[in-house]
Amino acid sequence: MIATMAAEVQKAVLLLSGGLDSATAGAIARAAGYALHALSFDYGQRHRHELDAAARVAEALGVVEHRRVSFDLRVFGGSALTDEIEVPKHAASTVEDDIPVTYVPARNTIFLSFALGFAEVIDAGAIVIGVNALDYSGYPDCRPAFIEAFERLARLATKAGVEGRKIVVHAPLLHLNKAEIIRRGVKLGVDYGLTHSCYDPDGDGTPCGACDSCTLRAAGFREAGVEDPALR
């Protein structure tokens, strides 16, 4: 999706969660020549250790700047990631239309909307998001049709779009599985020891090893034939 080196250095807003996927998406965008402006969210998520991981990954990626927006999605409730609903263990959902309880309503729509505002203010030509349709097929807002619809919206929603400057949405992991993502990242020098994936870590950030996210991560490293440096 990001095939060619940008002719001149273009700015991209990188949605950075501190997880494995967004770290890899950032490394791919950096390798494509983008100057990265990272954006993270503190939205009342259970897994706030992600935010510390996001700061570490941003530094490792050499981003131009890293901004953080705070809001509280708990005002709506509705997800095991922000609510008092229990995070499910040993039950990864990868079936189409079987939407897991860890799904946060409209989360990626909200994240992309803030990224769009940020992109417009700094005059960035791209937004980079590490969504992945294979491992998260249960999340509607991780699917290709959603990304395309948002890109279309971005053209109509912004001063930049109206004035003919297109803001593209790069989702370079969209069609990769976890093992392929890890292999790409390792080639690009991503230090996965800096990343955090667990939905339900201990107080000190130790992954539970049993939630969907831990299970997918472990399977990905196993299939890629790489040791997970976060578990060393």
Added chain:
Amino acid sequence: MIATMAAEVQKAVLLLSGGLDSATAGAIARAAGYALHALSFDYGQRHRHELDAAARVAEALGVVEHRRVSFDLRVFGGSALTDEIEVPKHAASTVEDDIPVTYVPARNTIFLSFALGFAEVIDAGAIVIGVNALDYSGYPDCRPAFIEAFERLARLATKAGVEGRKIVVHAPLLHLNKAEIIRRGVKLGVDYGLTHSCYDPDGDGTPCGACDSCTLRAAGFREAGVEDPALR
């Protein structure tokens, strides 16, 4: 746009700013039979008196509930409404493609995204937004094509959409001018004395009378042949 009485009471998320437009949009949706769940934002705007107005209007509309989401758009800067840029006086911009400095990047996209999350959690079938393409033609995110693109996105972004329950976006003021909006509202019993429009009020909330918003409001009341009760 909301032509028929809903067959059974349907929930709608109402984006409520406390201004004249959203109060009228709410009254139209209520008259169409919707149970209203109001949503307001505290986003670091200069005109925070809007938030008090939103609470008064919500009560007058008899909403089921009124939730407020806080975030800080000043983290991006870029608009006279959230920034240190001066609010322009006596210079209403209504020219297509002449985008005013009071435009907040991606604001309506962000607002609609939160409304979408809220709609999904409470299982609402509609989002109501008081945008108006005539008086705000300078704002890309107040145009019909934008609203349509968001509705399309909503179908793809949500569990509800994936499961076949459509979330529609009602923008009942889209093609009305300010005077027509005021006439509709007066017929529906909206008390405009509760609403707040000024972009740059005094400390006690007194409208400046000179910003784009005050100017449009005054012209609307004049043209509608109605006295503005907020100025009594």
